[in-house]
Amino acid sequence: MNGAEALIRTLTGCGVDVCFSNPGTTEIHLVAALDAVPRLRGVLCLFEGAATGAADGYGRMAGRPAAALLHLGPGLGNGLANLHNARRARTPLLAIVGDHATYHKRFDAPLESDIEALAGSVSGWVRRSARSADVAADAAAAVAAAMTPPGAVATLILPADVSWSDGAQPAPALPVRRPAPVPGPAIESVSRTLRSGEPCILLVGGPGTRRPGLAAASRIAQATGARLLGETFPARLERGAGVPALHRLAYLAELASGQLSGARHLILAGARAPVSFFAYPGQEGSLVPAGCDVHVLAEPADDVCGALAALADLVAPDVKPLPAEPERPALPPEGGGLTGESAAAVIGALLPEGAIVSDEANTAGMWLPRATAGAPPHDWLTLTGGAIGQGLPLATGAAVASPDRTVLALEADGSAMYTLPALWTHAREALNITTVIFSNRSYAILGMELDRAGAGNASGAARNLLELTRPDIDFVALATGMGVPASRARTVGELAASLRQALAEPGPHLIEAVVPPLA
Numbered sequence: 001m002n003g004a005e006a007l008i009r010t011l012t013g014c015g016v017d018v019c020f021s022n023p024g025t026t027e028i029h030l031v032a033a034l035d036a037v038p039r040l041r042g043v044l045c046l047f048e049g050a051a052t053g054a055a056d057g058y059g060r061m062a063g064r065p066a067a068a069l070l071h072l073g074p075g076l077g078n079g080l081a082n083l084h085n086a087r088r089a090r091t092p093l094l095a096i097v098g099d100h101a102t103y104h105k106r107f108d109a110p111l112e113s114d115i116e117a118l119a120g121s122v123s124g125w126v127r128r129s130a131r132s133a134d135v136a137a138d139a140a141a142a143v144a145a146a147m148t149p150p151g152a153v154a155t156l157i158l159p160a161d162v163s164w165s166d167g168a169q170p171a172p173a174l175p176v177r178r179p180a181p182v183p184g185p186a187i188e189s190v191s192r193t194l195r196s197g198e199p200c201i202l203l204v205g206g207p208g209t210r211r212p213g214l215a216a217a218s219r220i221a222q223a224t225g226a227r228l229l230g231e232t233f234p235a236r237l238e239r240g241a242g243v244p245a246l247h248r249l250a251y252l253a254e255l256a257s258g259q260l261s262g263a264r265h266l267i268l269a270g271a272r273a274p275v276s277f278f279a280y281p282g283q284e285g286s287l288v289p290a291g292c293d294v295h296v297l298a299e300p301a302d303d304v305c306g307a308l309a310a311l312a313d314l315v316a317p318d319v320k321p322l323p324a325e326p327e328r329p330a331l332p333p334e335g336g337g338l339t340g341e342s343a344a345a346v347i348g349a350l351l352p353e354g355a356i357v358s359d360e361a362n363t364a365g366m367w368l369p370r371a372t373a374g375a376p377p378h379d380w381l382t383l384t385g386g387a388i389g390q391g392l393p394l395a396t397g398a399a400v401a402s403p404d405r406t407v408l409a410l411e412a413d414g415s416a417m418y419t420l421p422a423l424w425t426h427a428r429e430a431l432n433i434t435t436v437i438f439s440n441r442s443y444a445i446l447g448m449e450l451d452r453a454g455a456g457n458a459s460g461a462a463r464n465l466l467e468l469t470r471p472d473i474d475f476v477a478l479a480t481g482m483g484v485p486a487s488r489a490r491t492v493g494e495l496a497a498s499l500r501q502a503l504a505e506p507g508p509h510l511i512e513a514v515v516p517p518l519a
């Protein structure tokens, strides 16, 4: 068989059964091989950022990689921002990048570029297959690299002639090592810190933001009085009624500093020591309070939940986790205007059990965590790498990975525009995704940053770069044009009615919720 077919048979044998694809001529033999191996589901994405973001969403939910099929360096480049977010999420993800035939590269044909350089910036593992006889083993190694804790983007570069040449055979899956257990003495050392009587914060991130980690962290916090916090942008946070709550560290450094102040010890469980998102003149970049010692209980590649559970058994043997109470916000008055706050109340009131939320609501989403804290249990996926344009594709992948669950994409207008073609895939694949666009017609957060930079009275040229007006963006028309039924909501009642209907019907929907920008 040819290299392409051996690759695809190897992938399915390794548990990779979805390929979010934007192919070109160099990948055409892979496309042909998909026909021969129906177990690998090809999902067409109309922009590479929509494919890589979908593979990220799939990997976060499935815990195993999807493939993203990309066309040479330019295709990989288009997909790079969401591969960056995937790297930050430590998502297992396989990028397959087609390249010119080995003997064609010397001609420097128009699509020739330095694929390794691009791939290296986001990948934990990069390999170029040299011969069709090697492809299968390379593919198995790529999947293993993607799956190796804590999870990574693995990029396999596939020259066209390696794809089309015969002499290949599928290869078996390779074993993947488990997350490393944290040694007992390290856990005991942290337990002594927790018992010191000095103020402690337990900061949970990475794999710790799933139920077993949260349960153990909750026991530890109750028994020792340590304050419990979560990293600002978790890849996947389980939350809602019945799940111990994890309050996240704020995005704004001023607020995060307030949350961390007074701590004498900061204990990291799968999280990194907190830093300010950006540098600001005259401000500290590290958010670790002065005089606070940092203790690493578990690195992201370690068995974070196991370490938390062992620590809980030491310091909180008889303590039970404290689950969040079931609680929904009351629906605000129907005729009331929509704001980020009232929209959050509607979403909190209606969020279905088992929902997966892809949260890229940005400033308009400020009220969402509180409004949904007591909703039925759900998963919350956040913008791990700060590269906007993640939310709609992430929803694609989450929905493909979890066909029995409802996906809610809560999406800011500016961010939505980066990877809008994801909507077409929502329709093409009939995915159960409801998208709410928070249409504040601005890059509101950058307006806030402009104020923070002391340019409060900037007008004209500066504001012009931050307003999404002249023309207004018509998301209803855009969504409808890609096959996603859509409506616009200007009041609480309109949002509630549209959301109820969207959640009750199968397939994708979009609601443009018109909200004012934060002042």
Ligand SMILES: Cc1ncc(C[n+]2csc(CCOP(=O)(O)OP(=O)(O)O)c2C)c(N)n1
Residues within 6 Å of the ligand: 081, 361, 362, 363, 364, 386, 387, 388, 389, 412, 413, 414, 415, 416, 440, 442, 443, 444, 445, 446
């Ligand atoms: C890939 C990428 N490009 C640019 C930016 C810079 N950026 C940060 S926020 C933002 C605008 C966000 O606007 P919107 O998504 O509408 O959210 P809002 O601030 O209005 O809540 C931009 C352009 C970024 N973070 N990532």
Ligand SMILES: [Mg+2]
Residues within 6 Å of the ligand: 412, 413, 414, 415, 438, 439, 440, 441, 442, 443, 444
């Ligand atoms: Mg906006």
